[in-house]
Structure formats: structure tokens, C-alpha cells
Amino acid sequence: MPKLVILTGKNRGMKLTLPQRDVVVGREQGCDITLATHEISRRHCLLKIAGESLTAQDLGSRNGTWINDVRIEKETRIGQGDILRIGPMLFRAEIRAPVPTGTDDVPVKEHSEDSVVNWLIEDDQKDSSGDSTIISKAPDTATIDKPPTVEISTVTPAPPSKKQFHSVAEEAQDIIRRHREMKVALQGRQPE
Amino acid sequence: MREEFAINEMAGAIATRILIVEDDQAQAAALRELLRERGFQTTTAKDGGQAHSSFQMFKPDFVILDLILPGESGFELCEKMKQWNESVPILILSEITLDDAKALAKRVGADGYMTKPYNPSVLLSQISEIAQQVWERTHLKRGAEEERRIRFSCRCGKRFKLSPRHRGRTMTCPDCGEPLIVPFHE
Numbered sequence: 001m002p003k004l005v006i007l008t009g010k011n012r013g014m015k016l017t018l019p020q021r022d023v024v025v026g027r028e029q030g031c032d033i034t035l036a037t038h039e040i041s042r043r044h045c046l047l048k049i050a051g052e053s054l055t056a057q058d059l060g061s062r063n064g065t066w067i068n069d070v071r072i073e074k075e076t077r078i079g080q081g082d083i084l085r086i087g088p089m090l091f092r093a094e095i096r097a098p099v100p101t102g103t104d105d106v107p108v109k110e111h112s113e114d115s116v117v118n119w120l121i122e123d124d125q126k127d128s129s130g131d132s133t134i135i136s137k138a139p140d141t142a143t144i145d146k147p148p149t150v151e152i153s154t155v156t157p158a159p160p161s162k163k164q165f166h167s168v169a170e171e172a173q174d175i176i177r178r179h180r181e182m183k184v185a186l187q188g189r190q191p192e
Numbered sequence: 193m194r195e196e197f198a199i200n201e202m203a204g205a206i207a208t209r210i211l212i213v214e215d216d217q218a219q220a221a222a223l224r225e226l227l228r229e230r231g232f233q234t235t236t237a238k239d240g241g242q243a244h245s246s247f248q249m250f251k252p253d254f255v256i257l258d259l260i261l262p263g264e265s266g267f268e269l270c271e272k273m274k275q276w277n278e279s280v281p282i283l284i285l286s287e288i289t290l291d292d293a294k295a296l297a298k299r300v301g302a303d304g305y306m307t308k309p310y311n312p313s314v315l316l317s318q319i320s321e322i323a324q325q326v327w328e329r330t331h332l333k334r335g336a337e338e339e340r341r342i343r344f345s346c347r348c349g350k351r352f353k354l355s356p357r358h359r360g361r362t363m364t365c366p367d368c369g370e371p372l373i374v375p376f377h378e
Binding site: 038166167168169171172173175176178179182183 | 259260264265266267268271287288289290291292293296299300362371373
């Protein structure tokens, strides 16, 4: 089953197993994956999962959906190791069995389905104070044609704000840099 | 209705001299024109150095401050201005829409935050409203504020109890040397 490895926020390194169905990612309550940040559109993108196939389709989001730093304009296939960027969140796709890379800068923590569920529940109970929070539920029963998956209902990231700054100047520069990056991304979209 | 009018009049009287810190000449000119039409005296500064001089010489009773400036950012400048004179209200007027920017602006003492492009009538009402709030805070509630203390602790466990006057200021923990910002809210 396709998996997404979270590359940002406090849940960096965790793997999410995607269910065998379409998953809507967005800021709006009711999306399958809710990323509660203003950089995410209400309904940002659609992930289609069928067997080992994973595709992404932007739903007219303001900041776009990016695969390997290329903004996607139509439904685009996500391959093994591709980097999916949705707003401030980065994910790496694992389509098949994990391939030992050895060069990855992000240590991937392996989790069985049960442990992921436990992790998600524990995380929910913690006071996450603005950092990535994932609230999840596991399907009560597994069916033959619908293998058991971890179903994600809410992800709340704010990874940049969790950096440790030693001065106002340092924090200010980080904010200005992020603002400029966002501005460039928006300008790049204007000719459409 | 009459009381409301009287309050607005008083707020207008509180803020009459406005320092505009804006490095974009066209934006500064437009803002200056708008404020002068409404009877405010204005002066402009395009960076931290000019803002410092103007703050001391012009003695503004209100500051409109951009965040992205050559050299020192508006955040740092805001923090300094509040140390020079905490009773001068500061309204941030910036194109930065990030929530982190608003949070940091609040921490360094800004009294208001507006994003560009701005609606002139909203800006004018914000000036009036913020001037009123800061005036009340510094004149009417000073006694009560003085009695309160901000309590917070460093990661090393050292506890602090400081006057609200120090809100937003930076300090170093005497025990572990960790840099700290005195929080605005406990």
C-alpha cells in the first residue's frame, strides 16, 4: 500500500499508510487529511490510491501542490521516493516495499499499523501546542476487499514556528524569508 | 452616541503626530497624503536609523511601521521603540500575512497589525482605536498594571516575576544563559 513519510514537523519520520480510496487534503473540516494552516486551501488536493498506484491532483489551491518541486497542473502520478509538498508540509512517497537508501537525511521510523494507531492516539492526547498533531482512527474491522489501513482525519502542522530562535532578529529574518518564498511561489502562479 | 463621539474625538486628539516608517517612497507618500488630509502631522523614515532620529526629534504620538526594511527589520525596531517609550502606540502595516509575523509583532510590543493593501478608512479607524487603547492602558490602568507581575520560567526551571513594563523585552537567564523574551501573556 502506498505510504507517505512525513518530512516536516514533530512527526518527521513517521509513515502514514494511505487507504485504498480517494483522499482529500485541505484546511476544511471534513477533508480526509486536514492541515490546519492558512497556507493550505480549504480543499487543497486529491490523492487517488488504487493498489500500488498513487496520484495527486490539485483542487485549484492557492499555493499549489508540488511534486519534486514542480507544481502540478493536472492529475500526476507519484512515484517511489517522490517528494510531495502541500503547503508547508513535505512528504516522501513510498509506493513499494521500503528501499534502503542510506543517504536519506531523515531517519524513517518504522511502525506497524497498530503502533501507528497508538502513536496517533497518544499524540492526540498530548498537548501539542501548535506543532504537528495527528488525530486518527483505525477502521474497526478489516474487510477482505478493503485491507486495514490507518485513516487520517486531522493533521495540524506549523513546523516553521517551532524552530528555536535566539533573538528577535533571527526570528524576524526567518519570517521575512518565508514570506518572500511564499511571494515568489504566488508570483510564479500568476501567468496561468 | 454622544459619548461615542466624544471618545473618538479624544482618540483623535491623542494621536496627532505620526511617524511613518516605510522604505517604499511611493507607499510612504500615499500614506503621508492620506494622514495629512485628515489633519495629522507626519514625518517619514525609511530605515531604523532614520526612525531612531525621528522618534527622538519629532516625538511622535503614533507610529506606523513596515516590517521589511533595509537593515534592521521592523520587528527589532518595534522592540526598541517600545523600550524608548512604551506609551507610543505602534501599528504594524506590512505585506506579511504569516501568523508567525503577527505573533512576533505582538511579542515585541506592537499594538496593532494590518496587512497591505489596506483600506484607508480601516487604517484611520485603527489609528483612532489603538491610540485610545494605549492611552487608556498607560494612563488609566497604570496603577492596576503595576500591581500585577508577569510570572514565567526558563527551561532550566528558573522562575521570574517581572513588571508588565518589561513585556516583549529580551533577556538572558542568569542561571543557564538561555536567551528569553518576556512573554506578553502568562
